[in-house]
Amino acid sequence: MHEPGKEESVPTDPFRPEGDDVTRHLGYLLKRAQAALRGAMDKVLREHGLTVPQYSTLELLALHPGMSNADLARATFVTRQSGNVVxxxxxxxxxxxxxxxxxxxxxxxxxxxxxxxxxxxxxxAAVYAVEQRMAGTIPPRRVAALVADLDRIATALEG
Structure with a gap:
C-alpha cells in the first residue's frame, strides 16, 4: 500500500544493472571470467607444450579411455574438425x-x-593451481552453490 508523501521503492532487477551498464550483466561477467581462466590456462599450458583443447582431451581420456573424436570434440567445446586436428x-x-x-x-x-x-x-598441478587461484577468491561455504548455479545456467541454455 502506497503512503502519501513516501516514495515507493522499486526493486532492483539483478539482470539489468542500474544505468544498464553491460559490464555488470551476468553474461558479460561470465564471459570475462571465462576469458581470464582461458588466458591463465594458456599461460601455464604453453610451458608444457600443450593447448587448452589438448590438455582437456588428455584429462578426458584419462577418465574415459576410448572416447571417439566426436565425443571428445563435444566435451572440449570444439568442432569435430578441430577435435580431429587436436x-x-x-x-x-x-x-x-x-x-x-x-x-x-x-x-x-x-x-x-x-x-x-x-x-x-x-x-x-599447474592447471589445478589456476583453478585453486580462481576458487580461492570465493568463500569456501559458497563454492558448492556456485558450481551448482553454473551447472543450472549451462543446462538452461543448452536445452
Whole structure:
C-alpha cells in the first residue's frame, strides 16, 4: 500500500544493472571470467607444450579411455574438425594412440600412451593451481552453490 508523501521503492532487477551498464550483466561477467581462466590456462599450458583443447582431451581420456573424436570434440567445446586436428597432434606427439581404422562406423577410439599419462601428470598441478587461484577468491561455504548455479545456467541454455 502506497503512503502519501513516501516514495515507493522499486526493486532492483539483478539482470539489468542500474544505468544498464553491460559490464555488470551476468553474461558479460561470465564471459570475462571465462576469458581470464582461458588466458591463465594458456599461460601455464604453453610451458608444457600443450593447448587448452589438448590438455582437456588428455584429462578426458584419462577418465574415459576410448572416447571417439566426436565425443571428445563435444566435451572440449570444439568442432569435430578441430577435435580431429587436436587428436592428430597428440598422436604425432606420442601422447595418445588410435587404431588406423575403425572396427565399426567411423569412430577410432583414442587412449593415452604412457607418455600422455606422464605429460598429463606433469601439467595437472599447474592447471589445478589456476583453478585453486580462481576458487580461492570465493568463500569456501559458497563454492558448492556456485558450481551448482553454473551447472543450472549451462543446462538452461543448452536445452
Amino acid at each position: 587428436l592428430r597432434g597428440l598422436q604425432e606427439a606420442g601422447l595418445i594412440t588410435r587404431p588406423d581404422s575403425a572396427d565399426h562406423g567411423r569412430a577410432r577410439p583414442a587412449r593415452l600412451t604412457e607418455a600422455g599419462r606422464a605429460r598429463l601428470a606433469a601439467v595437472q
